[in-house]
Amino acid sequence: MKGFVANTDPEWFERLRSGPPRDEACFWRAGGEAFRALKAGEPFFFKLKAPYNAVAGFARFAHYTQVPCSAAWSFFGDASGVSSRAEMLERLLRLRSRSGIRDGERADHPVGCILLGEPLFFDERDWIAMPADFVPRVGQGKSYRVEQGEGRELFDACLSRARAIWRDSAGVAPGYEALVASPRMGPLSFSAAVLDAYDRRCAVTGESIVTALAAARIRVLPDLPGYSVPNGLLLRADLARLFEGGYLTVTTKHFLRVAPSLARSSHAYAVLDGVPVRFPRRSKHSPLVEALWWHEETRFLG
Numbered sequence: 001m002k003g004f005v006a007n008t009d010p011e012w013f014e015r016l017r018s019g020p021p022r023d024e025a026c027f028w029r030a031g032g033e034a035f036r037a038l039k040a041g042e043p044f045f046f047k048l049k050a051p052y053n054a055v056a057g058f059a060r061f062a063h064y065t066q067v068p069c070s071a072a073w074s075f076f077g078d079a080s081g082v083s084s085r086a087e088m089l090e091r092l093l094r095l096r097s098r099s100g101i102r103d104g105e106r107a108d109h110p111v112g113c114i115l116l117g118e119p120l121f122f123d124e125r126d127w128i129a130m131p132a133d134f135v136p137r138v139g140q141g142k143s144y145r146v147e148q149g150e151g152r153e154l155f156d157a158c159l160s161r162a163r164a165i166w167r168d169s170a171g172v173a174p175g176y177e178a179l180v181a182s183p184r185m186g187p188l189s190f191s192a193a194v195l196d197a198y199d200r201r202c203a204v205t206g207e208s209i210v211t212a213l214a215a216a217r218i219r220v221l222p223d224l225p226g227y228s229v230p231n232g233l234l235l236r237a238d239l240a241r242l243f244e245g246g247y248l249t250v251t252t253k254h255f256l257r258v259a260p261s262l263a264r265s266s267h268a269y270a271v272l273d274g275v276p277v278r279f280p281r282r283s284k285h286s287p288l289v290e291a292l293w294w295h296e297e298t299r300f301l302g
Helices: 010-017 069-080 085-098 149-167 176-181 187-197 237-244 260-265 289-299
Strands: 002-008 024-029 043-048 054-068 110-121 141-145 213-217 232-236 248-250 256-258
Touching (some): 010 110, 024 054, 024 069, 043 110, 043 149, 054 069, 054 149, 054 187, 069 085, 069 110, 110 187, 141 149, 187 213, 187 232, 213 237, 256 260
Antiparallel strands (some): 002 141, 024 110, 054 110, 213 232, 248 256
């Protein structure tokens, strides 16, 4: 198993550390660089940049996507370590300029978004010395095997601090080892993964403006949040709300049905009844038949 030690902006770290506990975070890259270093569930370490040069927390890698700046704020909000879209744009332009990228003031520069689950941000007294062979100017970061050597020492140190945090918390989370062995998605990584699975196009209308899209869950139960790609549909945002509200459904034959009450009140929606629904190219991402059946039989107001 691998881990990734990421050069981390202290301002981003402190904003999330000082805020309320959260299940997910968005670690973003101003240059939009791709991230392929980890598999889902593997550890992602926060190595603060100079002058700190210490590992100050870690999380579980969930998903990587690249979206325009405006969409990054719309999808991930303050989990991105900023309080507004304007602040995100200001920091994005500042970081891009610092990296020598000068491409104007437009709002929709590409942003690389690394979605992380179960992030832990340590107090300063618990920070860990960076690995001895880590070069601070290594760029974005460095991969390590966490079963041996420097990687093992770092992972063990983080796990020790994590166990102490969980012991002191109400509603203690399962051990991080279990989370790595069986990674789970939250709403942010779910939205990003569904967006990519559907090639960023609404499954019904083909709409491709990212900020106009939303990931809808098909089957939702009290003890089953349903944050997995085969339990999702990428739809135009209004259609996603109507689907989750039961005014739309998708049959096991992959056709859209519109509830009679909605069809009577809106011609724009009535004409969508019977429209074929496009599923992802990769079959492992397609909605489960049993989930579609459950939605039609249980949620649909038809």
